[in-house]
Amino acid sequence: MKFTKIKYNPKEPKVTIRWEESRKGGAETLRHGIDSKDRPEPAFIDALEAFIPEVCRLLDLPADYGKGMAVRGVSINHEEDLRRGLVITLLKGLLDANAPLIINTPHLRESDGEDSGVFASAAMIKRLDNLERMAQRYIDGHREQSDLFLGGSDLADEVAGALSDAGVLEPA
Structure with missing residues (x-):
């Protein structure tokens, strides 16, 4: 199972999870999705919010800028070499605006350890692994009060x- 999108909007509430599965030796890809109004368990929300310090570090923002930020989703792609890439979408409330600032991180890939350049940090990949576990739990029926x-x-x-x-x- 390869997750491609994991989102949560607490205002609706709405959880969106998309994933793909390969069949017939990779010749066929099945795409699946859930759009649910069932609130996730707190660990799901924590797994999303755990990206905030990494995003502040990535964007060279002071750590306290993360206060008032909320992660709304993570988009994930899967490369031919089996590495993942991700883009994180966050909202930041602004005092003098009617709508939040929307932040999308640059696309970051996993490093194979031999690459040079900018890649997703080991901490970010660890957070992605945890978020994918929480998404699997949600698919398996674990909800806020399940x-x-x-x-x-x-x-x-x-x-x-x-x-x-x-x-x-x-x-x-």
Whole structure:
């Protein structure tokens, strides 16, 4: 699975995830997508926001400029040599404007370790890996409150037990 776009707009709310899968030895590409109004789990939002310090560093902005920034999405491409490239879209609220400043980073590729030039930092690639894990979790059904009946916490176990006793939920 190769992710191509991961976006979140908290105002609607709306999560958009696009990905591709190769079939028939790479001769065919299937494109998939989700557009959902289900709010993501907090770790999904954290994975997006984790790009802010890296973007400030990349754009030579002071670290405190990241306050008031919000990452809205990451566009990802996959090169023939299997390296990824990414563009990050952020919003920055402005005091004297009715609309935010929209920032798109330059396209950055993964380095193969032997390249010279400007590439995505190791920290940025680590953040991309984490965001892709969070996108996979979202596809798998993990949402803001999805874990309530999946167990693993005292409250979830207590609620599941009460619902089971009431005949509403099958016992695990």
